[in-house]
Amino acid sequence: MATATCPSCESDVALDAASRQHEIVECADCRGELEILSLDPVLLALAPEVEEDWGE
Amino acid sequence: MTRDDGVRSAEEFANELPPRLAVIASRIAVEEKRILDELDRRRVPYHVLDPRTAVFRLDRPKAPWSVALAREVSHHRNLTVARVLEHAGVTVVNSAAAIALCGDKLLTTLTLQAAGLPVPRCLVTATPQAAVDALEDFGYPAVVKPLTGSWGRQVARLTDRDAAEAVLELREALPDPHQRITYVQEYVDKPGRDIRALVFGTEVIGAVYRVSDSWRTNTARDARTLPCPLTPELESLVTATAAAIGPGAYGVDVLEDRDGRLLVNEVNHTPQFRGAAEALDVNLAGRYVDYLVQQMVRN
Structure with a gap:
């Protein structure tokens, strides 16, 4: 299991082995939505804000 | 090897x-x-x-x-x-x-209506102001929705003329002309829930109730999901909806009115199924991929 630093609150965020690039994960401490930018090295960024045309 | x-x-x-x-x-x-x-x-x-x-x-x-x-x-x-x-x-x-x-609620409604499928009564105006006047005849309560959008965002219930004037005045000030096209549906007094049915190709895979204390019953708004029986009426309505839209994998949102009549509310082209997966004993991702692989075999 890899860990990375939350770009918002700087807590450690644990990623499971099945994590994927561009997956959205949540920081357990600040509840912020994060995007996994890369897996090797593990790099997190704040997930993009919801845009008007997002949906299903 | x-x-x-x-x-x-x-x-x-x-x-x-x-x-x-x-x-x-x-x-x-x-x-x-x-x-x-x-x-x-x-x-x-x-x-x-x-x-x-x-x-x-x-x-x-x-x-x-x-x-x-x-x-x-x-x-x-x-x-x-x-x-x-x-x-x-x-x-x-x-x-x-x-x-x-x-992705366009107006086109969806026109298509479903042309196919003879039951949908909520609806009016469309090119300006918000025209909708305020038309609502007197159309009737309150009503629901205004953006033509494009999901998850219940920017959807408002108009209970009377005061509410309509307030909401539609705000829509008048939106920067994108597309947002000023005003799509209004009758408010369907549903029993605290709506139905999300998943149809992949011609097969209805399952349906769930989305239950909420709010009149907006989107899963994205924390509605709970419960299994919904696939009655012949629901199955036939969902199948006919998918046939009207064209081949594909869809999430069809259905409203029940107070008389138990089923109305097709919206059709989702990139259906989310997290909530449905929690309520149904079906591998929805697996069924989605089954449908996808069928298309790959054909191509």
């Missing part, structure tokens, strides 16, 4: 070929992850195509894939990539036409 005589197997050659399948997605949410996991489990190779960084040369209309699964969260990005890939000969699931149709 290479044979003892040094001759390489068909599987070995296949593994070296570029994937035939593209998965169009920038944001890997629960549904996309489950779909990718299912593809991995079946050893179906794929390429994740991120629309945020994709570049398409229109003077070289070629794509290395034969089939693409459109799972992009942004409607306009999804539609644009689907259109360009189709132009390059790729079969996109769902098609650009289906994305365009379902």
